[in-house]
Amino acid sequence: MSEPIIFTIKDIVNIIRARQKNEFDANIAVTGSRGDGKSSCIFKILSRFKVFDPWKHQAYSRDEVIKLLTSQKYGLCWDDEAINSGYKRDFQNRAQQEMIKFLTAYRDNFNVFASAIPNFFSLDKDLRDLYFIHLFVAERGVVHVHMPIQGRIYSQDRWDAAYNAKVEAKWAARMKANPNFKPPYHKLTTFRGYLFFNDLTDKQKELYKKVKFEKRKLAFEHTDIKTTNTELTFVDKMVKGLIEGRITDKDFILNSCLLEGKKYSSEITKISRKLKDEGHGTINDLLGSRFKKKETKQENKVQSLIPV
Numbered sequence: 001m002s003e004p005i006i007f008t009i010k011d012i013v014n015i016i017r018a019r020q021k022n023e024f025d026a027n028i029a030v031t032g033s034r035g036d037g038k039s040s041c042i043f044k045i046l047s048r049f050k051v052f053d054p055w056k057h058q059a060y061s062r063d064e065v066i067k068l069l070t071s072q073k074y075g076l077c078w079d080d081e082a083i084n085s086g087y088k089r090d091f092q093n094r095a096q097q098e099m100i101k102f103l104t105a106y107r108d109n110f111n112v113f114a115s116a117i118p119n120f121f122s123l124d125k126d127l128r129d130l131y132f133i134h135l136f137v138a139e140r141g142v143v144h145v146h147m148p149i150q151g152r153i154y155s156q157d158r159w160d161a162a163y164n165a166k167v168e169a170k171w172a173a174r175m176k177a178n179p180n181f182k183p184p185y186h187k188l189t190t191f192r193g194y195l196f197f198n199d200l201t202d203k204q205k206e207l208y209k210k211v212k213f214e215k216r217k218l219a220f221e222h223t224d225i226k227t228t229n230t231e232l233t234f235v236d237k238m239v240k241g242l243i244e245g246r247i248t249d250k251d252f253i254l255n256s257c258l259l260e261g262k263k264y265s266s267e268i269t270k271i272s273r274k275l276k277d278e279g280h281g282t283i284n285d286l287l288g289s290r291f292k293k294k295e296t297k298q299e300n301k302v303q304s305l306i307p308v
Contacts, residue, residue: 004186005193007145012133012195013048016112019132020074025107027130028114029123032137038116039080040200041137043208046076046114054078054211061219066102073109080212082115103130121161122277129158135195143195144185160189234260235270242275242286249287 016026028045030038046052057076059065068077103113117123120134134146148158171183185191200208232240238256241247253271257264272283280286 004191005145007143007193007195009044009048009195009197012045012135012145015133016045020110020112023108023110024132025103025110026112026132027103028112028133028135029117029120029128029131030114030135030137031117031120034118036137037140037197037199038137039208039212041135041143041195041197042078042080042114042116043200043204044197046078046112047204049076049112052076054207055215058208058211058215060212060216062099064215064219065099069102069106069109069111069113072111075109075111077111077113079113079115081216082117100124100126100130103127120159125157134159134190141197141199143197145192145195146188146190147192149189164188164190234262235267235274238267238271239274239278239280242271242283243280250283 016028019026028042030041032038043054046057057068058078058080059068060081065077065079068075115131120128120136129148132147136144136146138144146159149155149160150158152158167188168183171181174181175183234256238247238253241252247253250268253268254264256262257267268283275282275286
């Protein structure tokens, strides 16, 4: 394989503009750990566009994202906390399905849609496939640039997730044996090169933080109003009860599934995923690992009574 390309912010911007010129949308996923600079990376990219206005384009609610996608042409939309605007791992999640629908239906508006996401592969496959570039912020100022594989006829996975996961698993084993081992990232099939960028200026940081504070506050207030006026789903009720400490063991969830005719194993998976996506850890993190053995025996006992 040839040497990895060293990208600049200008290069990424030129790639985006070329897509728009050729009448393609430009959906960008920027991932990485909290505090590593996902938002800084997006800000640096979008600030190269003359129309960029954080007060308009920096969004913190699903409704605002949809408004930007549907009302603009060749415009910008920055979903700064995408996991809060409908991106859930549960493929049946209505918000995610509607987001996929809007991104697909309005792709001929040729907008730049940038999403800040903790984990790219926590997204549903249909949603991942709508992105043309994945920027993984490995550390502050250092980004791994990934692009989907083109031209395959039989493979349905444009991001080659299964193969690349095996490669990373081998690296993890080698790093365990040798802490000095440096993973050869260029061997990942979607890897295209590195992007290096400087930190935001003090003025940019101040503007970003101000917009984030004001708009996120409004988004949360709006969400709270909508939640009080909308009946919670079964999973939402269980998650809310776990977070608030009203559900203190898994017996309650098992009995609730039995009463409502739901399959325990399916519902517990959805609850676990929702907790993880919203940053609350796992059910066992909230309740304690002492319930794990008890759960297995109880699940076997009631599973035959619950309709599939």
